[in-house]
Amino acid sequence: MPYQTVIVERRAHVGLLTLDRPDQLNTFNTQLATELNEGLRELESDRRIRALIVKGAGRAFCAGIDLKELAGKTALEMRDWIRLMDAHNVTIASMGKPVIAAVHGAVVANGFGLAAACDLTVASEDARFGTTGINVGLFCFGPSAPLSRCLGKKKSLELLLTGDILDAREAERIGLVNRVVARERLDETAMELAQRLAEKSPTALQMGKKSYYKMSDLAYEEALTYLGELFATLSVSEDAREGVSAFLGKRQPEWRDR
Secondary structure, eight states, X not given: OOOSSEEEEEETTEEEEEEOOGGGTTOBOHHHHHHHHHHHHHHHXXXXXXXXXXXXXXXXXXXXXXXXXXXXXXXXXXXXXXXXXXXXXXXXXXXXXXXXXEEOSEEETHHHHHHXXXXXXXXXXXXXXXXXXXGGTOOOHHHHHHHHHHHOHHHHHHHHHHOOOEEXXXXXXXXXXXXXXXXXXXXXXXHHHHHHHHTSOHHHHHHHHHHHHHHTXXXXXXXXXXXXXXHHHHHTSHXXXXXXXXXXXXXXXXXXXX
């Protein structure tokens, strides 16, 4: 489909989705939120794609929600709009393919939530993170869900209640970011990571990611039972047979697109 506020590209087995409202610092409006989810689903359904990168055009990754869209809505309209603003959190968690955020500049409010919702995050040294809704009389309700899964209660609440800004190194130190690199190396590093993931078994990668999200909501013994069943299923899959055969034969495995 034609997109106006995101760019969807493919590089071999890697999908790229770029937020493309640079003049508005890639803030979420109705169209961007809709197209972000449609782009994610398009790449998820593409059998050739094994890993995704989400990034932002221009000076920032994403500076949150476009506050101009708040005006004039009824309570019912506001609920539907906010559900759309937060829909990417559910979309990414439900996808089998890993999603990497490549962030720079402002990564705040809903942009912070998007980065936290992605499975892995690479940040440039100039990236700045914050749940800044509290500073304008709002609260980052949607971002608080993925943020709490990354950080836990104490640090999440500190960020949510103060609106403080973190630099990239501090975000890395507390576990919000996997890697920090120079700005000029951001795209290259994210692509290298995505390509590493794309070299793995698509079946194992997707079963593994989906199981992690589901397991996180289960009681400990229930989680172990669930994971054991998945391991049994994966162990007799075509990819597992190919992977073990390649290892024993000292050759590279040849995975089939799923």
